[in-house]
Amino acid sequence: MSRRQRRLALIGSALAVLAAAAALVLTALRDSIVFFHPPTEIVEKAIAPGSRLRVGGLVKEGSLVRGEGRSVRFVVTDTKTDLPVSYAGILPDLFREGQGVVAEGVLQADHSFRADSVLAKHDEKYMPREVADALKKQGLWQHNGADAAPSTQ
Amino acid sequence: MTRAFLALLRRDLILSVRIGGGFELVLIFFLMIVALVPFAVGPDPNLLSRIAPAILWIAALLATLLGLDRLFQADAEDGSLDMLRMARLPLELAALAKMAAHWLASGLLLALAAPALGLLLSLEPAAMLPLSLTLLVGTPALTAIGAIGAALTARMRRGGLLSSILVLPLMLPTLIFGVSATQAALGGGVPFRTPLLMLGAISLIAIVLGAWASAAALRMDD
Amino acid sequence: MTTMFARLANPTVFLVLTRRLLPALAGLTALLFAAGLYLSFAASPADYQQGDTVRIMYVHVPAAWLSMLIYTLIAISALGTLVWRHPLADVAAKTAAPLGACFTLLCLLTGSIWGRPMWGAWWVWDGRLTSVFVLFLIYLGLIALQRTIEDPGQAARAAAIMAIVGFINIPIIKFSVDWWNTLHQPASVFRLGGPSVDPTMLWPLMVMAAAFLFLFVTLHLASMRNELLRRRIRTIALLNSRTQPA
Numbered sequence: 001m002s003r004r005q006r007r008l009a010l011i012g013s014a015l016a017v018l019a020a021a022a023a024l025v026l027t028a029l030r031d032s033i034v035f036f037h038p039p040t041e042i043v044e045k046a047i048a049p050g051s052r053l054r055v056g057g058l059v060k061e062g063s064l065v066r067g068e069g070r071s072v073r074f075v076v077t078d079t080k081t082d083l084p085v086s087y088a089g090i091l092p093d094l095f096r097e098g099q100g101v102v103a104e105g106v107l108q109a110d111h112s113f114r115a116d117s118v119l120a121k122h123d124e125k126y127m128p129r130e131v132a133d134a135l136k137k138q139g140l141w142q143h144n145g146a147d148a149a150p151s152t153q
Numbered sequence: 154m155t156r157a158f159l160a161l162l163r164r165d166l167i168l169s170v171r172i173g174g175g176f177e178l179v180l181i182f183f184l185m186i187v188a189l190v191p192f193a194v195g196p197d198p199n200l201l202s203r204i205a206p207a208i209l210w211i212a213a214l215l216a217t218l219l220g221l222d223r224l225f226q227a228d229a230e231d232g233s234l235d236m237l238r239m240a241r242l243p244l245e246l247a248a249l250a251k252m253a254a255h256w257l258a259s260g261l262l263l264a265l266a267a268p269a270l271g272l273l274l275s276l277e278p279a280a281m282l283p284l285s286l287t288l289l290v291g292t293p294a295l296t297a298i299g300a301i302g303a304a305l306t307a308r309m310r311r312g313g314l315l316s317s318i319l320v321l322p323l324m325l326p327t328l329i330f331g332v333s334a335t336q337a338a339l340g341g342g343v344p345f346r347t348p349l350l351m352l353g354a355i356s357l358i359a360i361v362l363g364a365w366a367s368a369a370a371l372r373m374d375d
Numbered sequence: 376m377t378t379m380f381a382r383l384a385n386p387t388v389f390l391v392l393t394r395r396l397l398p399a400l401a402g403l404t405a406l407l408f409a410a411g412l413y414l415s416f417a418a419s420p421a422d423y424q425q426g427d428t429v430r431i432m433y434v435h436v437p438a439a440w441l442s443m444l445i446y447t448l449i450a451i452s453a454l455g456t457l458v459w460r461h462p463l464a465d466v467a468a469k470t471a472a473p474l475g476a477c478f479t480l481l482c483l484l485t486g487s488i489w490g491r492p493m494w495g496a497w498w499v500w501d502g503r504l505t506s507v508f509v510l511f512l513i514y515l516g517l518i519a520l521q522r523t524i525e526d527p528g529q530a531a532r533a534a535a536i537m538a539i540v541g542f543i544n545i546p547i548i549k550f551s552v553d554w555w556n557t558l559h560q561p562a563s564v565f566r567l568g569g570p571s572v573d574p575t576m577l578w579p580l581m582v583m584a585a586a587f588l589f590l591f592v593t594l595h596l597a598s599m600r601n602e603l604l605r606r607r608i609r610t611i612a613l614l615n616s617r618t619q620p621a
Contacts (some may be wrong), residue, residue, distance in 0.1 A: 006154070010243055014361045021357035028350035036558075092495025094424060102558055119494045124563040126429060127573035128420030301540055305520065305533045315523050319537060322512035325505070358543075366540050369457070373532045 036102045039076055039083035049109040055083060056102040056121065064097055076101060076113070087115040094120035157242040158250050165254030175223075176258035179216045183263055186212040187270045198275040205274035206284055206335035210328055212270075213263045213288055214295055218320075220259055221299040222306070222313035224251060225371060229307045234371065244368040252293075252300050252363060260292025283338030283345060287352060291331040294356040297363030298323045304367035308374075327355055386463060386603055393596045400593040407586035414579035422576070431489040433580055436564075437587035438482040442510060443545055445475035445591065449517070450542040453535035463599075465531035466606075468538060469521050470598035474591060476514035483511060494558060502551035503559035506544060513541040527606065 036056030037047075047053065055076055063075035071088040074097075085103050095101060100121035105114050127135075169176045190208045191201060228234040237247045267288050268281040276284065302320035306312025334348035415433035422429035449471050455464030486504070487497045498504065517534055524530035552561045564570045570577055 006243060010245060014365070017357050017361050021354040021361075024350045024354035024357070028347045028354070090495070093428070093492045094494070099424075117496070119496050119499065119558055121558055122424060122493060122560055123571075124560045124566075125571045126422055126425075126432070126563060126576050128575055129423040130420070131573055131575075132423035301537075305537060306523075309523065315519055318519055319516040322509045322516065323541065325509055329505075362540055362543075366536050369536050370533060373529050373536075374526075 038078040039081040040078050042083065042107065043081050043111075047107060049107050049111075052104075052106055054102055054104045055085070055113055055115075056100070057083070059095070059097050059099055059101050061097045076103065084112040085115050085118075086112065087118050089116075089118070091118060092120040094122055154242060154246070157240065158246055161237075161242070161247055161250040162254050165251055166257060169220075169254065169258040175220055176262065179220050179259045180262055180266060182219055183212050183216040183266065184270065186215060187273055190274070202275045202277055205271055205276040206280065207332050208274060209267050209270060209276075209284060209288075210291075210331045210335075213260070213267070213292060214324060214328060216263060217259055217292060217295040218299055218317055220255060221296070221303045222316055224255055224300055224303040225307035225367070226303070226312065234307070238372065244371060245364045248300060248304070248367040248371070249360070249364045252296050252360070252367075255300070256293055256296040260288070260296055263292060264288035277339060280335055280339050284335045287331045287334045287349060290349060290356060291327050291352045294327045294352070294359035295324055297356070297359040298327070300363045301366045301370065304370035305373075307371065327352065327359075330355065386466075389463060390600060390603060393600050397593065397597060397600075400589060400596065404586060404589040404593050407582060407589055411579065411583040411586040414582055419576055419579045425493060428489065428492055429576070431485050432576075433583045435482060435485040435489060436580060437584040438478045438485065439507070440584060441587055441591055442475060442479035442482050442507070443548060444588075445471050445478060446510065446514070446538075446542070446545055449475065449538045450545075453538040456531050456535040457539075465527075465535070466599050466602045467595075468534060469531070470602050471595055472514055472517045472521065472534075474594055474598070476511065476518065478587075478591070479507065479511045479514060483507060499558050501557040501559055503548065503557050506548040506551050509544055510548060513544060517541070527609075 036054035038057050039055060042053075042055065057076040057078040060075040060077045060082060063073075065073045067073065069088065070090065071086070072091065073084065073086050075082045075084050077083070085105075087103065087105075095118065100123065102119045102121055103113065103115035104117045104119075106116075108114055187208060190204075194200060194204070225234060228237065238244055240247070264285050267285050268276075271281050271284060298320050299316070301323075302316035303312075305319065306316045309315065330348045330352045334345060334352060337348055338345045411433070415430055419430070419433075421427050449468045452464045452468035452471070455461045456468065486507075490499075491497050517537055520537055521530050521534045524533055551557060552559055563572050564577070564580070572580065
C-alpha cells in the first residue's frame with residue numbers, strides 16, 4: 001500500500017470505530033441516565049423497597065402537612081403517579097406547592113419515601129411578579145409540569 | 154503492517170512480564186489499595202458492600218495510571234521511539250499496539266482479579282460478574298486516555314504527576330458509568346445495559362482519540 | 376479577505392494595532408459594566424419565584440457563557456497551532472487559558488451561592504455542575520502543561536493537542552441539561568422557541584454579557600501583547616548570549 005492509501009485506510013477505520021461508538025450511545029440514550037426518577041418510573045420498574053434513590057417531580061397542590069418540629073409530609077407527583085414523602089429538616093427557599101423538587105432518600109416497604117435531603121428545582125422561566133400575576137389573570141399561565149418531571153422516552 | 158503491529162505488541166508484552174516490567178506490581182498495587190479501604194472507612198460490611206464497586210473502580214484507575222507514565226518514556230530514553238517514528242508502521246498504530254500491550258498487562262488482569270478482591274469488600278455475589286464485565290469494557294478507555302498524558306509528558310524527567318493532572322478529569326465519565334453500571338446490576342431504576350453501552354462507547358472514542366493524540370504528541374518536536 | 380487576516384495576524388502589526396485599540400476597549404468595557412450593573416441591580420425587577428436572589432444570574436450566566444466561549448477559542452487556536460503553525464495562535468491559546476479558568480471559577484462560585492438558598496445545596500453532582508467542574512480541571516491541566524514544558528514551540532503543540540482532546544467536554548456541558556434529568560434548569564436564552572426570560576430581565580442580562588465579553592477581549596489582547604513582548608525579550612536574550620560569550 002502506498003503512504004496515501006495507508007493514511008486513508010487509517011482515517012476510514014477511525015471513522016468506523018467512532019460510528020460504532022455513536023450507535024452505542026444512541027442505543028443507550030433510549031433509557032435515560034438520570035439524576036432523579038419520576039414517581040411513575042419507580043412504580044413501573046417495581047424498584048425494590050430499601051433502595052437509595054432520588055425522586056423528582058412537582059409538590060402536589062394542597063398536600064403539604066407540617067408535623068412536629070421541622071418534620072413535613074408532602075406528595076411528589078408527575079401528574080400521573082403520586083408518591084408520599086416524609087422529611088425532617090430545613091426546606092430550601094424555593095420549596096412550595098406546585099414547584100419542582102428532588103428528594104433523596106430510601107423507598108419504604110409501604111411505597112412511601114423517606115427523604116434525608118430535599119432540593120428545590122426551578123424552571124428556566126424568569127419574569128417579574130407583576131408579569132406572572134397578569135399572565136395568571138388572563139388565563140395564559142401554563143405551568144409546565146413536563147419540565148420539572150420529564151417522562152422517560 | 155499487521156506483522157509490525159503484532160511484533161511491537163509482543164515486544165511490549167514481553168517487556169512487561171520480564172523483570173522490572175511491572176505487570177505484577179500493578180496487581181499488587183491494586184490489592185494494596187483495596188486492602189487499605191476497610192481500615193480507612195471501618196470494617197462495617199454493609200457500608201463496604203455499598204461502596205465496593207466504587208473502591209474497585211478507583212483502585213483500577215490508580216493502578217492503570219501507575220504503569221502509564223513509563224509507556225513512552227522508556228522508549229524515548231533508549232531511542233527506540235525515534236526508530237518507531239521512522240518505521241513504515243504509522244505512529245498511530247504503533248501507539249495503539251503499545252496501548253493494547255499495556256491494557257493486556259493491566260486492565261485485563263484487573264478485570265479478572267476484581268471478583269476475588271470483591272470478596273474482601275463483601276461485594277454481593279450478584280455484582281461480581283457485572284463488575285468484571287464493566288472493568289473489561291471500561292479499562293481500555295482508561296489506558297487510551299492515560300496514553301495521551303504519557304505521550305505529552307514522554308520527554309519530561311518528572312512527567313508522571315503532570316500526566317495524572319491532565320488525564321484524570323478526562324477519566325471521570327468512565328468512572329461515573331463504570332460505577333453506575335455495577336450499581337445498576339444490583340437493582341435500581343436503570344437497566345444494567347444502559348451504562349454498559351455508554352462505557353463501551355466511551356472506550357471506542359477514547360481508543361481513536363488516544364491513538365491520534367498520543368501519536369501527535371510524540372511527533373511534537375519536528 | 377485572507378490578505379487582511381494575514382496582515383492582522385502579523386505579530387508586529389498586531390502590537391501596533393492593539394496599542395491603539397486597547398484604551399478604547401477598556402473604556403467601552405467600563406461603560407458597559409456601569410450600564411449593566413445599574414440595569415441588573417437597580418432597574419430590573421425581582422423574579423416571581425426567586426425574588427432578589429435572581430440577580431446572581433446577571434453575573435453567573437455571562438461567566439458561564441464565557442467559560443465555554445473561551446475554551447472554544449482555545450480549541451480553534453489549537454487547530455491554528457497544529458495545522459497552520461501560526462505564531463499568534465499559540466499566544467492566543469496560552470493567554471486565554473488562565474482567563475478561562477478565572478471565569479469558570481467565577482461561574483462555579485456564583486452558582487454555588489445561588490444554589491444554596493434556591494435548591495438548598497451548595498453543590499450537587501448532577502450532569503451540568505459536574506461537566507463544568509471538569510472544564511475547570513481541564514483549564515488547570517492546560518495551564519500546568521503550558522508552564523511545565525520549557526521549549527515554547529513544544530509547549531504550544533502539547534497544549535494544542537490537549538486542548539483538542541478536552542473540547543469533547545464542551546457539547547457535554549451544553550446539552551447535559553437536555554440529555555439527563557439534572558437539578559440545574561434547562562437553557563433559558565439559547566433554546567428552541569426563543570428565550571424564556573422576560574424582556575425586562577433579558578435586557579440587563581444581555582448588557583452584562585456584552586460587558587463580560589468586552590472585559591475578556593480587553594484582558595486577552597493586553598495579555599497577548601505581554602506574551603508577545605516576553606517572547607521577543609527571550610529571543611533577544613538568547614541571541615545576545617550567543618554573540619557575546621561570557
